[in-house]
Amino acid sequence: MKTSPVFEVRTIKNLRDMIEQSSKLFANKDAFRVKTKDNSYRGITFAEFKNDIDAFGTALLDLLGTEKGFVAVIGENRYEWCVTYLATINGVGVVIPLDKELPLPELENLLKQSNANAIVYSGKFHDAIKEMSSRLSNIKYFINMNTNEHEDDKFLSFWVLLEKGKKLLESGKKDYLNAPIDENAMSAMIFTSGTTGQAKAVMLSHKNICSNMMAVSASVYMDSTDSVLSILPLHHTYECTAGFLTMIYNGATITFNEGLKYIGKNLKEAQPTILILVPLILESMYNKIWEQASKDKSLKFKLKAGLFISNLLYKVFKIDIRRKLFKSVIDNVGGKLRLVISGAAALDPEVAKGFEAMGIKVLQGYGLTEASPIVAVNRDKSYRHDSVGLPLPGLDVEIINPDKEGFGEIIVKGDSVMLGYYNNDDATKAVLKDGWLYTGDLGRMDEKGFIYITGRKKNIIVTKTGKNIFPEEVEAYLNKSPYIKESLVSGRENDKNDETIVVAQIVPDMDAIKAKLKTDTVPSPEEVYKLIKAEIRAINKNMPVYKRVVDITIRENEFAKTSSKKIKRYLEKTNV
Known part of the structure; x- marks a missing residue:
């Protein structure tokens, strides 16, 4: 495609x-x-x-x-x-x-x-x-x-x-x-902070990086009137290519965030028009809007009513009062923010829809260091909130060995595909074949070319009856609960050893649980487990029987993460 x-x-x-x-x-x-x-x-x-x-x-x-x-x-x-x-x-x-x-x-x-x-x-x-x-x-x-x-x-x-x-x-x-x-020689060595094992050194050339910058700029509108607050770490290729080099290419102005706890302050100071983010940060920003509204019933009603009215006027009558209606929200992010590009992990579509109703466009994309890094992104006027978008111009993207539902491995070919892994021929040969990069990511492509990511090939859970379960998909359901901060899903044999069951580690959101239980004291482990278990039962009703979470472990500490805020799965083993 x-x-x-x-x-x-x-x-x-x-x-x-x-x-x-x-x-x-x-x-x-x-x-x-x-x-x-x-x-x-x-x-x-x-x-x-x-x-x-x-x-x-x-x-x-x-x-x-x-x-x-x-x-x-x-x-x-x-x-x-x-x-x-x-x-x-x-x-x-x-x-x-x-x-x-x-x-x-x-x-x-x-x-x-x-x-x-x-x-x-x-x-x-x-x-x-x-x-x-x-x-x-x-x-x-x-x-x-x-x-x-x-x-x-x-x-x-x-x-x-x-x-x-x-x-x-x-x-x-x-x-x-x-x-x-030499545009074709190694000019950047990027160590991947992989979620499944030890870091490998990706070799990128000028040609790799420049082709990616031009393709991103040909897909999403940016110009010299734009400005960006650089939040994600620059060593990560996503921020380096999209948040630094592409901005310089387009004449935009860069201001640096002083740390995650200063995001709100720096947004008001820098007044960016564009943000390059990962879902964890974007979803946190969105949740804070609703947390503030939840403290005041009339404010919550106004927020819900405003979202309904703005959507109705914009989508049905083409009347755009979104930024006026949600001026206080826009002002809290600097007053000029028009575009957020989200990548590195799956974004809850409801978050993108919510920001769009407030007048801030959120475009989800997909990429990996080995592709310099962007592979696909939604366009300004052609986008789907549950998709990572269309392949970048100049890239060939295909789905190979699809199952009956169309899910298969995503492979990529084009000028932005890496030269290989530094001093690691075996690893290079495993992913580069006849010019194609085998990403290890699983997804499908619809008739218009929009890509939908399901998860990592290495993470897939295969049941004894041959059913495929994508942990990331189940985690997306779990993480919608206001009482679940984050989760990690894996497979385990049942007691009879005749079937694979789905189990999950859960990091509870203790502030939300305390509010639910109407207490200022730390709830007992039994109270937390009971509440989370009830949430799991409710969530399970929305999933096929074979995908349902059977057992859980409650964690006190958050999971170890990469710099792009993805859980390091190889460090976390579910024992329940």
Whole structure:
């Protein structure tokens, strides 16, 4: 299945070409708004951004030499991270974005595995990196984003190097500016934070990333009047491609979120028009709207009535008063938000419908790191809230070995498909076959080409009678309960060992349970179990008998998650 572009986009050969074009088209416009120590914001123009990229790249190349450098970068979302990424990929060598939430032994392991010869890091990692530095013989330089002076010959300052690069450029040094770029060679090494096992290093090229950026821009409208609040971690390809690089390509302005607990505050400060989110954050925002309304019966009635009226007027009479009707909600997210793109996991369609009724379009998409990462997305005027959308232009997407209901494995072919896994031929051969990427994701495609994801091939539960159960589908039912914060479903043999039953671990929402029981004290385990069990019985009535949850375990702690907020299933085993 192939689709056509919705919007015309400009062609870029590589990321250097992209930043050169953007810095000319949007020269004096702010590419970033960065918070200063006095809590005000200062703008950094596209022209200034390009100059900093060239300066830092020049300094890095001077340090590492003309042989391809491998530069790791780790830290919170910030301007220096973005400069490092593009400075490295546009003439120094291979950039290696790392997860700032990694346990230190794993960080050390990945730094060795990647063969990095330099690392640029946020100041808060200084002590940890200094401690492990003696064991990182492959790394020659440790570059701190937060210091204003070099510590010694190995521990250097990002800002001192930036100034050195500017002086080298002024003196006529053009090695970096003239460095050749091979669009088809590995330029980014991305360690996947997989939910089913150990991380693998995905090799991406300029061609991979640029083709994905152009295809996304040809599918969803964005322009230089837009702005985005960068919330998801930049090391994750979803945020890096969609929330950083695609925004720079389109001339949008980026502001950085200071942390999940500051989202509300930062939304009001930054006043973004676009957000790139995962369902966990978006659903939390939506639930808070209803929680506020639930505290006031008249407010709840007004909210429900408003949603009904806005939908009726908009869909039947084409009268759009949504943003006026829900001005207070819009103001709480900055006042200008028009579009949310949700990806990395399944989104409850009711959340998308609810935001749309308030005047905020929510478009769900689908992708994976191995595809740079976007594979499909809903369009501005052609969308379905229960689907992840249509394949991107330029990508072939097919469903292979479908069952009688049309569900099979999703495979992808096109310019954004990765080169392979770094130093891992066996893993590469397992997923790349004749140019097709075998995603391991299960789904179906309707007659219009819309894709519906069911779950991961590895997670599927097969009963003794041959029935297929997708844990993610059952979890979606469970998670609709206001008393269930999150759940993890798996299969287990029954006591007679003659059938597979569905069991679930449940993390209860204790605040909602206390409100239900009308108590300020922590409910007893027996009370919690009884309430959750009653919820499960009610939910089971909406599912076929073979999919129904038979047994549950109540958990006190939330599940371990990846940076894209997906549960690490391989760490969690259901024992009930």
